[in-house]
Amino acid sequence: MSVFIMTLILRLLPVTPIQSDSFTSFQAFQRAATVLRHPRCINCHVPGDAPQFGSAGEAHAMRVKRGLDGGGTPVMRCNTCHQETNAEVLHGPPGSKEWRLPSPRVRMAWVGLNDQQLCRTIIDPKTNGGMSRDTITHHMETDPRVLWAWNPGPGRESPPMSQREFVALIRTWIEKGAACAP
Amino acid sequence: MIEFSVNGKPARFDDDPTTPLLWVLRDALGLTGTKYGCGIARCGACTVHLNGAPIRSCVTQVSRVQGGSITTIEGLSSDLSHPVQKAWLALQAPQCGYCHAGQMMTASALLSTIPNPTDTDIDDAMSGNLCRCGTYHRIRAAVHRASELARKAGNQ
Numbered sequence A: 001m002s003v004f005i006m007t008l009i010l011r012l013l014p015v016t017p018i019q020s021d022s023f024t025s026f027q028a029f030q031r032a033a034t035v036l037r038h039p040r041c042i043n044c045h046v047p048g049d050a051p052q053f054g055s056a057g058e059a060h061a062m063r064v065k066r067g068l069d070g071g072g073t074p075v076m077r078c079n080t081c082h083q084e085t086n087a088e089v090l091h092g093p094p095g096s097k098e099w100r101l102p103s104p105r106v107r108m109a110w111v112g113l114n115d116q117q118l119c120r121t122i123i124d125p126k127t128n129g130g131m132s133r134d135t136i137t138h139h140m141e142t143d144p145r146v147l148w149a150w151n152p153g154p155g156r157e158s159p160p161m162s163q164r165e166f167v168a169l170i171r172t173w174i175e176k177g178a179a180c181a182p
Numbered sequence B: 001m002i003e004f005s006v007n008g009k010p011a012r013f014d015d016d017p018t019t020p021l022l023w024v025l026r027d028a029l030g031l032t033g034t035k036y037g038c039g040i041a042r043c044g045a046c047t048v049h050l051n052g053a054p055i056r057s058c059v060t061q062v063s064r065v066q067g068g069s070i071t072t073i074e075g076l077s078s079d080l081s082h083p084v085q086k087a088w089l090a091l092q093a094p095q096c097g098y099c100h101a102g103q104m105m106t107a108s109a110l111l112s113t114i115p116n117p118t119d120t121d122i123d124d125a126m127s128g129n130l131c132r133c134g135t136y137h138r139i140r141a142a143v144h145r146a147s148e149l150a151r152k153a154g155n156q
Helices: A002-012 A021-036 A115-123 A133-142 A144-148 A163-175 B021-028 B083-090 B100-113 B119-126 B136-155
Strands: B002-006 B009-013 B047-050 B053-056 B069-071
Touching (some): B047 B100, B083 B100, B119 B136
Parallel strands (some): B002 B069
Antiparallel strands (some): B047 B053
């Protein structure tokens, strides 16, 4: 009798699927990572001194270097060629405000990292340029260089989802605990 | 109306603000020393200075230079007295010469920033300026010579 009543009560209770916040969080990050690893993003998140260009991880031509501040060498600065907007001609230089690499002090390098390493690099203020969790979301949502990935100029493909979807995934990742492991 | 200076003289441009600076210099102001090469900032032939720093004028919208100071190859000196001009002549650096307005503008910006450059400094600065004749060895020697000439002139 008691078993029957218990079963009845359980059946009448609303059913909530069992879900782990850390799993949901990390899963969102893994989906967002397809954007983070896209050439439009990772080409500037490099460990070495030369940015990449194109879609095959090729080192930037013209001996372009990071320099002391991320903005290039003293005479060949990023903005020698890159403007605040894209050159609207095929193979012309892309552009946005503050077009440059991260500084050599905090390289924010992502090339070759697995999901867990990438996640930890982005969440750790020591390797993300001192960003808080809120600042990370804000950066992904508003930084002109991030937004540029969805307006990359002629001949360049955008990341594999919309910027809105990407930001929603970043928000989920952060709000559910910014988990870096399942 | 976009107002700026070119080689020390005031200039105005009252047309499409997205016009590349190169077209303004050559067509509107008649300064044809600066050359069109690739049109996509990959060869450096169109290099001029904006406030002393090299830029590729073929992809720089004229709106960017509002209030700025532009120097073109004509503005290095009118009497060939600039150390870069002297060195280029002394070593006969150009072959066909088409790219050399850009080469000289980058070289002069380099020497303003690093007066005594090493070979690495020269390579870092000049690698965005292509020369189809392959005069790179003479360009590097001319940059060193210009550096020497500038030092000697400074010591006099």
